[in-house]
Amino acid sequence: MIYFDSAATTLQKPSTVGRASLYALHHLSTPGRGAHKPAAAAARVAFDCREEASALFHVPPERVVFTFNATHGLNIAIKSLVHPGDTVLISGYEHNAVARPLSTIPNIDIKLATSAPFEPESLLCSFKEKLSESVSVVICNHVSNVFGYILPVGQIADLCRKRGIPFILDASQSAGTLPVDCEALGTAFTAMPGHKGLYGPQGTGLLLCGENAPVHTLMEGGTGSLSASMEMPDFLPDRLEAGTHNITGIAGLLEGMRFIHGKTIGDILKHEKTLVSRAVSGLSSMAGVRVFAAEHLFCQSGVLSFQVNGMDCEEVGRRLAQNGIAVRAGLHCAPLAHYSAGTLEEGTVRISFSAFNTLREVDYFLRAMQEIVKNK
Amino acid sequence: MTYYLITCRSLTYAQRAERILGRAGITAQILRSPKSISGDGCGYAVRVSERWLSAAMKTLKQEKLGSIRVYQTLSDGSYNEVEQI
Numbered sequence: 001m002i003y004f005d006s007a008a009t010t011l012q013k014p015s016t017v018g019r020a021s022l023y024a025l026h027h028l029s030t031p032g033r034g035a036h037k038p039a040a041a042a043a044r045v046a047f048d049c050r051e052e053a054s055a056l057f058h059v060p061p062e063r064v065v066f067t068f069n070a071t072h073g074l075n076i077a078i079k080s081l082v083h084p085g086d087t088v089l090i091s092g093y094e095h096n097a098v099a100r101p102l103s104t105i106p107n108i109d110i111k112l113a114t115s116a117p118f119e120p121e122s123l124l125c126s127f128k129e130k131l132s133e134s135v136s137v138v139i140c141n142h143v144s145n146v147f148g149y150i151l152p153v154g155q156i157a158d159l160c161r162k163r164g165i166p167f168i169l170d171a172s173q174s175a176g177t178l179p180v181d182c183e184a185l186g187t188a189f190t191a192m193p194g195h196k197g198l199y200g201p202q203g204t205g206l207l208l209c210g211e212n213a214p215v216h217t218l219m220e221g222g223t224g225s226l227s228a229s230m231e232m233p234d235f236l237p238d239r240l241e242a243g244t245h246n247i248t249g250i251a252g253l254l255e256g257m258r259f260i261h262g263k264t265i266g267d268i269l270k271h272e273k274t275l276v277s278r279a280v281s282g283l284s285s286m287a288g289v290r291v292f293a294a295e296h297l298f299c300q301s302g303v304l305s306f307q308v309n310g311m312d313c314e315e316v317g318r319r320l321a322q323n324g325i326a327v328r329a330g331l332h333c334a335p336l337a338h339y340s341a342g343t344l345e346e347g348t349v350r351i352s353f354s355a356f357n358t359l360r361e362v363d364y365f366l367r368a369m370q371e372i373v374k375n376k
Numbered sequence: 377m378t379y380y381l382i383t384c385r386s387l388t389y390a391q392r393a394e395r396i397l398g399r400a401g402i403t404a405q406i407l408r409s410p411k412s413i414s415g416d417g418c419g420y421a422v423r424v425s426e427r428w429l430s431a432a433m434k435t436l437k438q439e440k441l442g443s444i445r446v447y448q449t450l451s452d453g454s455y456n457e458v459e460q461i
Contacts, residue, residue, distance in 0.1 A: 031387060032386075032418075032420075034408075035408050040406075043387055043391065043406075047388065047391040047392075050388065061388065061391075062388045224418055225385070225419065225420075226385075226416040226418065227416070227418040228415075228417035229416050229417075233385075233386065235385055235386060235389075237386075237388055238386050238388070
C-alpha cells in the first residue's frame with residue numbers, strides 16, 4: 001500500500017518507535033508512582049521526552065505537558081484562556097479541534113481573519129484589521145491541514161505580543177516539519193499531536209505552556225505529588241497530568257522526536273516539498289483536475305489538496321484506495337478552511353506525505369490518477 | 377557520611393535538578409522524599425553528599441526550580457532542615 005495520509009497519522013514510523021513502545025509495555029510502570037525500578041525507568045523516559053521536546057520547541061521541560069492528542073491540548077488551552085463573553089480572533093483555517101471547543105463557551109464572539117489560500121499578506125491584513133481592543137485571545141494554526149498552507153504565524157505572534165494578547169498556536173501540521181520556537185513566538189500555549197510529524201504512536205500529544213499562562217484543568221485526579229491535598233497541584237506539568245500516563249506512547253514519542261532531531265527538520269520539509277512538487281506538476285497536467293498549490297510552493301508544506309471536475313471527492317478517494325493508495329477526501333474536519341477556499345460544497349481530495357514516502361510512490365499515484373480521470 | 381536532601385515540588389523538578397547537577401559534574405540521586413519531610417505528601421528530592429552541597433546549591437540557585445528545601449540526614453534517621461530557597 002502507498003500511504004499518503006500522514007496529515008491524519010503517520011503510518012510508517014522509525015523502527016525504534018515500535019521497539020520502545022513494546023519495551024515500555026513490559027518494563028515500565030508510571031512516573032512518580034513509586035521508588036521501584038519500573039517507576040523510576042518510566043520517570044526517566046518521561047523526562048527524556050520532555051527534554052527532547054524542550055530542545056525541539058524551546059520551552060522548559062517542566063512546561064511540556066503530555067496530552068492524548070492535539071485536540072486535548074487545544075481544549076485545555078482554550079478553556080484556560082477563553083471565558084464566557086470574550087471575543088476571540090481565529091484564522092479562517094482552523095480545525096474543528098479549535099472551532100468546537102470554542103462553540104461550547106457561552107456568549108463568545110468569534111471573529112474570523114481569513115483570505116484565500118496561499119495569500120499570507122492578505123491574511124495578515126485581515127488579522128491586523130480584526131485585532132481590535134475587544135479581542136482577548138488569538139488562535140491560529142501553523143499549517144492548514146487541508147491545503148498545507150503555511151500561515152504567517154511569526155507576524156501574527158508579533159501582533160499579539162505588541163498588544164499583550166495571548167496567542168494559542170495549533171502546531172498539529174507543523175511540529176516535526178517546520179521550526180516551532182515557542183520562546184521566539186511567545187505563545188501562551190502550543191498544542192501538537194505526537195502521531196503525525198513527530199512519528200509517535202496514536203494517543204500521544206504535547207501541550208507546551210507559556211510562562212505566565214493561566215492553566216485550567218480539564219481533568220483532576222492523582223498526580224503522584226502533593227497527595228494530601230484535595231486540589232490539583234498549582235505547578236506544571238502535574239497540574240495538567242492527572243491519572244496514569246500513556247507511557248507506552250510516550251516511550252515511542254521520545255524515539256519519534258529523536259528521529260526528527262537526527263534528520264533535522266529542514267531535511268524532512270525539503271523532502272516532502274520535492275514530493276509535493278512532483279504531484280503538483282503531474283496533477284496540473286491532467287484535464288479537469290484543479291490543484292490547490294502555492295506558487296513555487298513558497299508557503300506550502302507536504303500537504304496537497306485537489307479536485308477532479310465532475311467527480312465526488314469521496315469517489316476519487318475510493319478509487320485510489322482500490323489502487324492501494326491511501327488518501328483522505330471530504331472536509332478533513334476543517335469546514336472553516338474549506339469555507340475560506342470556497343470548497344465547502346465539494347470538499348477536496350488530500351494527499352499528505354511523510355519522511356518515508358518516495359518519488360516512485362508519487363509517480364505510481366499519478367499513473368493511477370490518470371486512469372481515474374480517463375475513466376471517470 | 378553525611379547526606380543532604382534537596383526537596384523539589386514535583387518529580388519533574390527533581391529530575392530537572394538532577395540533570396542540571398549532573399551537567400555541572402555534581403553527583404546527585406533522585407529519591408522519593410521521606411514522609412516526615414514531604415509535607416503535603418508524595419514529594420521528591422535529590423540527594424547529594426556534604427562534599428557537593430555547596431556547589432549544588434550554587435548551581436540550583438541560578439535555575440528557576442520553584443521553592444526547594446534542604447535537609448541534613450542525621451545519624452538517628454531523622455532530618456534537619458538547614459536551608460530554604
